[in-house]
Amino acid sequence: MSSIKSIARDLGVSTATVSNALSGKGRVSDELARRIREHAGKVGYHPSPAARALKTGRSGILGLVMPNLTNPLFPRLAHNIEAAADSRGFGVLIADSRSDAAGQAAAIERLVRRGVDGIVIVPHRGTRVTETDVPLAVINAASDPANTVSADHRQGGRLAAGLLMDMGHRRFLLAGEDPRSEVQQDRIAGAAECLARRGGTGHRVCWTSEAAPDLLAALAGGVTAIVTSTDLLALKLLSEAQTLDIAVPGRLSVIGFDNLPFGEHLRPSLSTIAPDVPEIAHRALSYLDARLSGAAEIPPPSVVPMIAIQRDSTGLPQERPVTDPARSVS
């Protein structure tokens, strides 16, 4: 491999000069700098990351820890984190929490041992992130005190409910999957908050990880719309509705969260509340970057608004006429 030293030898100059010419730091005459750069290009010189890391104490690598890499959100997040990291000159090393708190601690440990400069972590449900030697950007939910940046799940919940109320829905079922998830809690809470504020005529909340909620009972209770805490649960409900011959969105509107890839392939396609993942990735990286470069001001924890994607699983309620949203505020 060609090194700074071999270039120095080839050109009969010192390594320091080569280093300066290539990095543009020290003063080197334009003419010599040009010759050095040219030669470096010719021999295909690339600095050794190991040597640089050893000298500078920085690896230029960030870690990404996910609760479970088969988490459906992982691909999009990985995609955006990688892009954001790359544009700042960082590489991304992945690690899997293996779905438990111990695994999460181990994953962080492994990354730190590998010399990452910082870590982006999506913590496992219901865990507190353990402190480390390197800066940590936590992507979770506003209600997690350790949170660095996240989607505004609560606002997302309001958005989902609000959008359905705008269409005229008044009786809701709010369906979550796992009550230990702060993310899902916030989403359901946001929806409930919107209903309370705008005078929905009552709603039920149910948490169910296995079976789908009893749709027929819900319909009998006058429910015309369901807000689910994730697209996967929405999928379950949509399928259930179709086998029960409940028309969607005619008889029942359903909305999910996360904008998982299958949503647009469903028939009816799934309306959903999508996290602004590029923005989240951007902020997580800005945060780490600020901490790593010793910036005077570190970005404070922040939440990123979610985005409504209306597709075909939501529509006007059949039973009653569309009411003017303005009038319906009790």
Add this chain to the structure above:
Amino acid sequence: MSSIKSIARDLGVSTATVSNALSGKGRVSDELARRIREHAGKVGYHPSPAARALKTGRSGILGLVMPNLTNPLFPRLAHNIEAAADSRGFGVLIADSRSDAAGQAAAIERLVRRGVDGIVIVPHRGTRVTETDVPLAVINAASDPANTVSADHRQGGRLAAGLLMDMGHRRFLLAGEDPRSEVQQDRIAGAAECLARRGGTGHRVCWTSEAAPDLLAALAGGVTAIVTSTDLLALKLLSEAQTLDIAVPGRLSVIGFDNLPFGEHLRPSLSTIAPDVPEIAHRALSYLDARLSGAAEIPPPSVVPMIAIQRDSTGLPQERPVTDPARSVS
């Protein structure tokens, strides 16, 4: 940070002795070795990856290149590659091909620059992987000459068709999404091969990336079963069938590929042909490991059998009685 040097100083021994004691290579008296290890533990010593990489020329890091990190297969592959890599002491750096050949070359380049020891790559559809300085494990399809290890997509295709023939189906629609994909080509070809061999009474192949195939026309043509090249397409068809009130699996059986996460949440749940991802990851890593450790024999390219997962979207054809599979071989 504690280093080999600081430990040597603390204990009044030489750095070489510490290094030997910790690595167990050179001869060090048991007693001294014990003291050194104990002290190392106490001060929380961990070797510097940068220094070790600089000295040994190996980073202990592998790259993982995907055509697009939002590819639905990515999570499971990343999960298993990371696990397999970790158990061999490697970390995994991700890179995104940004969905084109140029991006793919750039991704490889970036990883090599970062000093990875080897790369696992899932090539972009229809591209040939460019040669590099580091060993490359290619995960694609047997029909790609550069392939290192892959699922046996062709056998998977036979499996899908065979399983449906066992149930008594005879007329098939084989539906693919992208004919440029070697993977999908192999799957469809495998299914066709099985039908030809076992005397299906004819089948149509269609390639469609946007609209779903015309189900009514297919049914009119006597089709009772559809083999799709991916679960996403199967999902589209299932949804389509439900809106057209075509009973699945009563009137029509549908099977997909890849065992994507949503499949089990559908109603009816989706039968699928699943790649044995843990085994594929294992072999990809064995291959790289062999090449990196200069092993005498490098594992030859190999294909890993796919696994049938029968759920509820496949069943006996309605029209005709179940025929004995043995008798049905023409």
Add this chain to the structure above:
DNA sequence: TTGTAGGCGTTATCAA
């Protein structure tokens, strides 16, 4: 069995 010393490729300090 233990210690000395050199070097991996960079960066940075200080002289020239």
Add this chain to the structure above:
DNA sequence: TTGATAACGCCTACAA
């Protein structure tokens, strides 16, 4: 403007 030199932390002949 340029060069000599010393680290960074580790490994490994080779010498004691």
